[in-house]
Amino acid sequence: MNNSIRVNCTKKNLKLIRDFVTQYLQELSLSDVLMNQMVLAVDEICANLIIHANNEDPTKYIYLTITEPKNAVQFEINDNGVAFQHHNYKEPDILEHVRIGKKGGVGIALVKRIMDKVEFTTRNGSNACLLYKKIK
Numbered sequence: 567m568n569n570s571i572r573v574n575c576t577k578k579n580l581k582l583i584r585d586f587v588t589q590y591l592q593e594l595s596l597s598d599v600l601m602n603q604m605v606l607a608v609d610e611i612c613a614n615l616i617i618h619a620n621n622e623d624p625t626k627y628i629y630l631t632i633t634e635p636k637n638a639v640q641f642e643i644n645d646n647g648v649a650f651q652h653h654n655y656k657e658p659d660i661l662e663h664v665r666i667g668k669k670g671g672v673g674i675a676l677v678k679r680i681m682d683k684v685e686f687t688t689r690n691g692s693n694a695c696l697l698y699k700k701i702k
Contacts, residue, residue: 570631575620619647637702
């Protein structure tokens with residue numbers, strides 16, 4: 567089974583990524599809820615990278631690799647766009663966002679609630695986001 571995909575930075579490729587992740591995870595016999603949560607988390611990170619880090623530039627790419635460390639699933643998403651400044655990230659008040667009807671700005675908070683570990687690193691102009699989820 568193929569465990570990696572490379573797509574150029576256009577929003578139309580988000581469906582391709584979701585389908586790839588879904589197909590991979592279906593082989594692991596996970597609950598629908600768990601599988602859909604992980605697909606959502608990967609989709610959110612990839613959307614942020616495509617839209618914000620790479621300005622939807624079709625000449626740029628993101629790379630997704632899925633591995634299975636012991637009793638877990640790990641997603642590594644790499645790009646060469648503008649690095650996410652995670653040390654400046656302040657978690658939003660989601661209830662306040664809902665109350666005032668604000669759209670957007672809660673994706674990273676949602677990903678952090680779904681996944682067991684979320685890490686962002688940058689080395690030599692290359693960025694990586696690591697998403698880790700225990701499955702057993």
